[in-house]
Amino acid sequence: MSSSIIGLELATTMPEVIDFLIIYEAPVIEILPMGDAEKWRSFIDNIYTKNQFEGSQAAQTEFMASLINVPDSPLPVDLNDRISANVDFFFKHEFKAFFSYLPNIENIRKNNVQMVTAIGRDSGNAYYVQTTRALAAKLGCENIEFPGHHDLSFWMPNEFATAIQKTLERYEYNQE
Numbered sequence: 001m002s003s004s005i006i007g008l009e010l011a012t013t014m015p016e017v018i019d020f021l022i023i024y025e026a027p028v029i030e031i032l033p034m035g036d037a038e039k040w041r042s043f044i045d046n047i048y049t050k051n052q053f054e055g056s057q058a059a060q061t062e063f064m065a066s067l068i069n070v071p072d073s074p075l076p077v078d079l080n081d082r083i084s085a086n087v088d089f090f091f092k093h094e095f096k097a098f099f100s101y102l103p104n105i106e107n108i109r110k111n112n113v114q115m116v117t118a119i120g121r122d123s124g125n126a127y128y129v130q131t132t133r134a135l136a137a138k139l140g141c142e143n144i145e146f147p148g149h150h151d152l153s154f155w156m157p158n159e160f161a162t163a164i165q166k167t168l169e170r171y172e173y174n175q176e
Contacts, residue, residue: 002094008103013085015111021125022167025128025150028135030102032127040127044099051091059091068124105138110124116142122149 004026029040041109043066051059115137119129128150136143144150146163153160 002098005098005101008101008108011108011115012104012115013107015108018113018115019050020171021113021115022164023115023132023135024119024146024152025119025123025126026135027099027128028101028103028131029088029099031131031134031138036127038131040099044096048091048096049093051088056088056091059133060087066127067097067131067150069120069122092162103135108139114171115139116144116171118144118146118167120149120152121145121147126150139174144151 004023007018007021008026008028011021013127027040029037029039029044032040047063047118050062079105117132117139119132123129133143146165147159148156152163
């Protein structure tokens with residue numbers, strides 16, 4: 001989520017640092033039609049409030065329930081240990097900012113950043129799939145499919161890495 005938002009902001013403000021950009025399931029809800037955007041703004045506000053009054057674990061549980069086909073078992077132990085200390089900070093300081101982000105489509109197009117958007121094959125029609133498709137249409141770039149679901153990099157890191165590599169090869173991006 002956050003890496004897609006950061007990538008979009010870099011494409012807007014510092015395109016010279018990007019050779020090729022893959023935007024994976026960016027939850028840019030502000031580009032959805034008004035009613036859909038309002039629904040997800042309300043959801044985000046509720047999660048934020050839950051974090052304030054019930055704690056980050058309660059917020060995390062409810063937020064994770066909004067992700068389509070993501071395993072409901074705990075994160076892999078090594079990953080859980082690494083990110084658990086950041087969950088409260090994320091919900092207090094980053095969560096609302098990322099979800100309220102509206103990419104500057106005109107600047108990104110003007111900056112001519114070579115990019116694609118990508119969605120997970122198992123993500124259904126989740127809000128982040130809808131936003132990614134809308135983003136691809138607005139940017140005029142291709143939307144491709146990766147294996148798995150929204151948290152693909154956590155649960156299927158090898159498949160995620162392979163999908164990235166194949167995408168770079170397909171678009172003839174050469175790192176040399």
